[in-house]
Amino acid sequence: MRKHILTATFLSVFSAAAVAGAPGGEKDAAAAMTSGTMPSFEVVDRNEDGKISAEEAGYVRGLSVQEADRDGDGMLSPVEYKAAIEHLTKG
Ligand SMILES: [Ca+2]
Numbered sequence: 001m002r003k004h005i006l007t008a009t010f011l012s013v014f015s016a017a018a019v020a021g022a023p024g025g026e027k028d029a030a031a032a033m034t035s036g037t038m039p040s041f042e043v044v045d046r047n048e049d050g051k052i053s054a055e056e057a058g059y060v061r062g063l064s065v066q067e068a069d070r071d072g073d074g075m076l077s078p079v080e081y082k083a084a085i086e087h088l089t090k091g
């Protein structure tokens with residue numbers, strides 16, 4: 001019983017947060033940037049196609065698709081993005 005209550009509470013909090021945060025995707029990325037951490041792949045991949053385009057990469061300061069694109073398809077895969085972020089955060 002107790003577990004059910006906790007689950008229901010979690011779900012209602014989660015959906016409330018999702019609704020409140022729905023229009024704020026851009027702000028999330030900006031907030032992540034200003035806090036000194038890099039936004040996650042999911043945040044940067046705005047159209048959720050599993051690749052980061054040059055336009056999407058523009059949300060991440062210092063990220064260059066040309067430099068980070070290893071296989072030359074003009075997009076960044078999660079692996080390519082992660083490698084690029086690690087490179088950027090190392091300085
Ligand atoms: Ca994308």
Ligand SMILES: [Ca+2]
Binds near residue numbers: 069
């Ligand atoms: Ca690529």
